[in-house]
Amino acid sequence: MGDERATSQEDDSDSGAEDEGDASADDGFSEERTDGGVQSYTVRLELVDEPGELLRTLEPIAENGGNLLSIFHERGNLTPRGHVPVEVDIECPPDRFEDIVDALRDAGVNVIQAGAERYSEEVSVLLAGHIIDTDLSDSLNRIEKCSGASVVDFSLTSPEGTDDVTSARLRLAVESGRTDDALSTVRSIAGEKDLSVVEPLTEGGPA
Amino acid sequence: MNLAVLGAGSVGRSVVELAGEYGHTVTAIADSGGATVAPDGVDAERILDRKDETGTVGDGDLDEVLAAEYDVLVEATPTTLGDAEPGFSHVRAALERDRDVVLANKGPVAERYGDLRGLERKSAGDVLFEATVGGAIPVLSTISDFGPSQVTAARGVLNGTANFILTRMATEGLDYEHVLAEAQDLGVAEADPTFDVDGTDAALKCVILANVLSDDATEYSLDDADVEGIQSVPGSALELAAEDGRTVRLIGEATAAGVRVAPRLVPENGTLAVTGTRNIVQLETRHAGRLNVSGRGAGGPETATAVLADVGRLER
Numbered sequence: 203m204g205d206e207r208a209t210s211q212e213d214d215s216d217s218g219a220e221d222e223g224d225a226s227a228d229d230g231f232s233e234e235r236t237d238g239g240v241q242s243y244t245v246r247l248e249l250v251d252e253p254g255e256l257l258r259t260l261e262p263i264a265e266n267g268g269n270l271l272s273i274f275h276e277r278g279n280l281t282p283r284g285h286v287p288v289e290v291d292i293e294c295p296p297d298r299f300e301d302i303v304d305a306l307r308d309a310g311v312n313v314i315q316a317g318a319e320r321y322s323e324e325v326s327v328l329l330a331g332h333i334i335d336t337d338l339s340d341s342l343n344r345i346e347k348c349s350g351a352s353v354v355d356f357s358l359t360s361p362e363g364t365d366d367v368t369s370a371r372l373r374l375a376v377e378s379g380r381t382d383d384a385l386s387t388v389r390s391i392a393g394e395k396d397l398s399v400v401e402p403l404t405e406g407g408p409a
Numbered sequence: 410m411n412l413a414v415l416g417a418g419s420v421g422r423s424v425v426e427l428a429g430e431y432g433h434t435v436t437a438i439a440d441s442g443g444a445t446v447a448p449d450g451v452d453a454e455r456i457l458d459r460k461d462e463t464g465t466v467g468d469g470d471l472d473e474v475l476a477a478e479y480d481v482l483v484e485a486t487p488t489t490l491g492d493a494e495p496g497f498s499h500v501r502a503a504l505e506r507d508r509d510v511v512l513a514n515k516g517p518v519a520e521r522y523g524d525l526r527g528l529e530r531k532s533a534g535d536v537l538f539e540a541t542v543g544g545a546i547p548v549l550s551t552i553s554d555f556g557p558s559q560v561t562a563a564r565g566v567l568n569g570t571a572n573f574i575l576t577r578m579a580t581e582g583l584d585y586e587h588v589l590a591e592a593q594d595l596g597v598a599e600a601d602p603t604f605d606v607d608g609t610d611a612a613l614k615c616v617i618l619a620n621v622l623s624d625d626a627t628e629y630s631l632d633d634a635d636v637e638g639i640q641s642v643p644g645s646a647l648e649l650a651a652e653d654g655r656t657v658r659l660i661g662e663a664t665a666a667g668v669r670v671a672p673r674l675v676p677e678n679g680t681l682a683v684t685g686t687r688n689i690v691q692l693e694t695r696h697a698g699r700l701n702v703s704g705r706g707a708g709g710p711e712t713a714t715a716v717l718a719d720v721g722r723l724e725r
Contacts, residue, residue: 369648402674
């Protein structure tokens with residue numbers, strides 16, 4: 203088994219739309235310069251699959267001066283945690299953008315990616331042990347909350363059924379310079395839950 | 410050069426067998442059961458046959474060997490932790506007589522580096538220990554040629570048994586216990602493989618590297634190392650790694666700031682993903698980028714080659 207979210211987040215090599223002046227629609231990081239001091243931004247969200255959830259999410263955008271351009275609601279494509287990935291393109295003055303993102307977060311919306319907040323590094327980690335029994339979703343949530351990381355890919359194998367030792371591979375998109383934070387978060391959660399971790403050897407980084 | 414060889418395990422035996430080819434003479438040899446002193450040189454074949462038949466190399470005792478005429482003491486007794494005895498006392502005896510010492514035993518260099526260097530300073534003899542890190546691979550002599558201050562880090566695969574197990578687990582999709590049993594059948598893993606699979610052996614080598622890299626500024630021992638073994642890596646984790654173009658290797662890292670040994674994800678076809686019992690060491694240099702040295706990291710003749718290379722250095 204294994205679950206994978208196919209998103210453009212995996213490809214961070216050409217994410218610098220503002221540098222290249224080329225903001226393509228499927229680029230999760232677009233930040234297109236428009237006339238009149240207004241910029242367009244793409245915000246990536248994860249919603250719980252419940253009625254009214256999308257509408258609830260859009261309110262803080264309008265309330266904070268954002269103009270909704272488009273919504274891409276990938277309802278058939280659930281994330282590993284059973285959430286619905288949503289991509290929202292909005293337009294607003296640059297100084298309002300942060301307020302909008304804060305308002306979304308205050309409203310309890312899971313903002314995976316927001317405009318200029320770049321996940322520029324990517325790391326893979328293996329976990330082994332009683333991953334499922336030790337509250338997998340708690341583990342994933344804490345990794346994202348504590349370390350400025352986003353779980354972009356998650357695969358799980360459990361050859362002997364869920365009571366036995368399970369292995370998982372996580373691919374994390376990490377904010378620039380925060381790889382060590384992300385890994386140490388994974389390490390401490392794993393320590394607490396008695397899971398073993400195989401960390402990546404970050405070549406070129408400090409040995 | 411006249412050599413006194415302590416230890417007649419696979420390394421000590423190979424030193425005795427190969428010494429003549431390198432132009433040296435073994436004038437004394439001891440193992441845990443006995444000893445032989447022969448000022449004109451021992452008959453390698455006869456003494457090793459005797460060891461096979463009786464379990465020991467002679468009727469004499471260790472003190473006779475330590476007091477015998479030799480230029481270089483080759484310390485190839487089993488590595489011990491903590492006080493590194495009796496190896497450390499053997500080294501002390503030689504240095505107090507102003508003799509040179511070549512170590513294949515990791516204990517004294519990993520556990521009592523400061524004491525060892527202290528004894529060396531007071532002695533006219535020198536201590537070399539190429540054989541303690543990476544078997545036949547010239548790791549320490551390369552660092553010494555570059556100058557320890559020119560090398561900022563050393564990392565790599567330093568245990569052939571653990572590497573063999575991880576390689577087989579990944580290629581055959583088998584679990585740890587299964588592959589370990591196979592490795593024991595093949596003689597790749599010892600009956601008690603604890604130090605190989607729990608990371609201790611790799612850590613000792615990295616501790617030695619850290620001691621060398623810190624250039625006597627900081628002393629490290631096994632207690633300072635952050636060590637994790639491969640026992641808890643399931644086969645399924647290796648499968649997941651492979652799906653992603655990666656694999657797992659027991660990687661040791663040594664810098665002047667410390668030592669860490671743990672299973673790590675590395676690119677499947679990357680430099681550090683050596684297969685089977687092969688070892689590799691990657692040196693990070695200040696002005697010359699990365700340097701990789703790879704080869705056989707264990708085995709009698711391989712390790713004896715490193716011992717005899719050290720003897721050659723002492724001769725120059």
